[in-house]
Amino acid sequence: MFEFLSDPYTWTxxxxxxxxxxxxxxxxxxxxxxxxxxxxIGDIYGGKTIKALIAVYVEFFRGSxxxxxxxxxxxxxxAIINIxxxxxxxxxxxxxxxxxGYQKGYMKGAIETIFNDQMDAGLSTGMSRAQTLRHVxxxxxxxxVIPSWTNEFCSLTKSTSALAFVGLFDLTAAGIALRFSTxxxxxxxxxxxxxYLIWITSxxxxxxxxxxxxRIPGIELNMQ
Amino acid sequence: MxxxxxxxxxxxxxxxxxxxxxxxMKYVEAAKDVSLQIRKGDIKLIFGPSGSGKSTILRCMSMxxxxxxxxxxxxxxxxxxxxxxxNKARAKIGFVFQHIYLFRHLTALGNVELALxxxxxxxxxxxxxxxxxxxxxxxxxxxxxxxxxxxxxGQAQRVGIARAIARNPDIILLDEPTSALDPExxxxxxxxxxxxxxxxxxxxxVSHEMPFAKEVxxxxxxxxxxxxxxxxxxxxxxxxxxxxxxxxxxxxIINRTTRE
Numbered sequence: 001m002f003e004f005l006s007d008p009y010t011w012t013x014x015x016x017x018x019x020x021x022x023x024x025x026x027x028x029x030x031x032x033x034x035x036x037x038x039x040x041i042g043d044i045y046g047g048k049t050i051k052a053l054i055a056v057y058v059e060f061f062r063g064s065x066x067x068x069x070x071x072x073x074x075x076x077x078x079a080i081i082n083i084x085x086x087x088x089x090x091x092x093x094x095x096x097x098x099x100x101g102y103q104k105g106y107m108k109g110a111i112e113t114i115f116n117d118q119m120d121a122g123l124s125t126g127m128s129r130a131q132t133l134r135h136v137x138x139x140x141x142x143x144x145v146i147p148s149w150t151n152e153f154c155s156l157t158k159s160t161s162a163l164a165f166v167g168l169f170d171l172t173a174a175g176i177a178l179r180f181s182t183x184x185x186x187x188x189x190x191x192x193x194x195x196y197l198i199w200i201t202s203x204x205x206x207x208x209x210x211x212x213x214x215r216i217p218g219i220e221l222n223m224q
Numbered sequence: 225m226x227x228x229x230x231x232x233x234x235x236x237x238x239x240x241x242x243x244x245x246x247x248x249m250k251y252v253e254a255a256k257d258v259s260l261q262i263r264k265g266d267i268k269l270i271f272g273p274s275g276s277g278k279s280t281i282l283r284c285m286s287m288x289x290x291x292x293x294x295x296x297x298x299x300x301x302x303x304x305x306x307x308x309x310x311n312k313a314r315a316k317i318g319f320v321f322q323h324i325y326l327f328r329h330l331t332a333l334g335n336v337e338l339a340l341x342x343x344x345x346x347x348x349x350x351x352x353x354x355x356x357x358x359x360x361x362x363x364x365x366x367x368x369x370x371x372x373x374x375x376x377x378g379q380a381q382r383v384g385i386a387r388a389i390a391r392n393p394d395i396i397l398l399d400e401p402t403s404a405l406d407p408e409x410x411x412x413x414x415x416x417x418x419x420x421x422x423x424x425x426x427x428x429x430v431s432h433e434m435p436f437a438k439e440v441x442x443x444x445x446x447x448x449x450x451x452x453x454x455x456x457x458x459x460x461x462x463x464x465x466x467x468x469x470x471x472x473x474x475x476x477i478i479n480r481t482t483r484e
Contacts, residue, residue, distance in 0.1 A: 114328075117321075117323065117325045118325065118327065118328070120288055120321070120325060121321065121325035121326070121327060122327075123288060123311070123314060124286060124288065124314060124317075124318075124319035124321070124388075125314070125315070125319075125338065125339035125343065125387060125388075125391070126311055126312070126314045126315025126316075126339055126343040126391065127311065127338070127339060127342050127343055128311045131342050131343075135338060135342060136327050136329075136338075139329050140328060140329045143329065216328060216329045216371060217371045217373045217374055
């Protein structure tokens with residue numbers, strides 16, 4: 001049943017797929033962190049219009065299936081703007097934008113728990129709002145948000161299986177290819193599943209260590 | 225007479241807070257036509273019942289809250305005029321909070337250093353030197369590398385004071401600096417304030433530490449229901465205040481202190 005594992009070609013496919021899965025998740029989650037941070041600040045500080053725009057953004061990316069978003073980005077957007085863009089680049093942007101919609105919520109929650117008194121303290125020393133955000137609020141918020149961020153990473157990794165639907169060769173696409181070449185349907189998916197599991201578990205463990213290392217005495221809020 | 229460091233002119237401030245019933249809004253008049261002047265080297269003490277708006281007037285003076293009406297002056301600069309660089313002004317005003325509000329992700333040194341680096345733009349070494357000097361002045365050198373949660377309340381508040389004085393501000397505003405502390409820890413903070421007083425630091429303090437007030441304050445301001453009720457030297461309040469309300473309040477405070 002598992003003979004296909006001794007075939008080097010199997011591993012070529014798996015490694016190729018895994019590379020795309022890993023890189024799109026990592027970049028996507030990082031881009032999402034940047035977008036989420038900006039959106040959360042906009043949502044706390046912004047006027048009515050900005051808040052409404054952010055709400056529309058968040059609802060779109062949270063409320064529609066990721067593979068629909070991927071389809072739109074990969075097939076509709078290049079046709080509309082009439083520029084050919086590499087599918088992997090578009091997919092990476094979609095994952096970042098999508099993750100940003102979720103991460104805005106985590107960041108906003110974290111910022112609001114520390115916001116008022118720390119902002120007053122920062123302003124009272126002569127720092128501007130922007131300086132206080134950068135040097136006081138965000139460093140604390142990022143520490144609080146690490147566990148939620150790890151969750152986001154796990155769920156985003158699994159969502160990358162939608163990449164196979166738009167013709168990109170991720171880990172799931174590798175599984176589909178192996179299924180057709182080996183006809184061992186269940187064993188192939190078990191192997192693919194285990195590879196997802198190993199990657200996600202090891203990354204989560206690393207993030208747990210980072211969380212412990214970065215934990216500041218006094219900031220022990222766990223938002224998980 | 226020394227020059228005026230800070231002045232509030234006819235300041236009004238009303239807060240909207242949630243009422244007892246759902247959807248109901250209450251208005252609290254925390255400042256009604258409040259005017260006060262602090263000259264260089266002055267130590268003035270505001271006291272009065274809780275909820276009377278004492279903190280509000282301090283927050284308005286540093287423009288952490290904006291007055292609804294009236295003017296705040298820092299020297300010749302009117303802070304309530306639109307377009308004034310408030311950050312620059314606040315750099316010259318030290319503020320000590322009742323609940324301390326240290327930056328929780330930074331050590332004592334980091335707390336004091338941050339504004340020196342970001343606001344005064346001092347080079348790293350210079351900022352560290354000045355921060356350490358400030359921490360030494362308030363006698364918390366044992367806490368230099370500790371985080372706020374690893375300090376006692378008294379230590380944390382002295383770090384708060386160090387953060388306020390490190391920039392050499394023109395004035396320090398202190399909002400009940402000892403009232404959130406355990407009684408046995410207030411002494412160390414009071415000692416620090418006494419040292420600052422000896423050095424001629426200009427201070428406006430909201431506090432009910434009466435023995436301390438008697439010792440260092442040039443003027444005491446009795447504040448109730450958003451107004452200054454009576455002003456005078458400590459001897460006035462400790463002997464015979466002119467208003468009944470101040471009389472009653474002093475009796476209560478002094479009884480409480482002797483009971484303790």
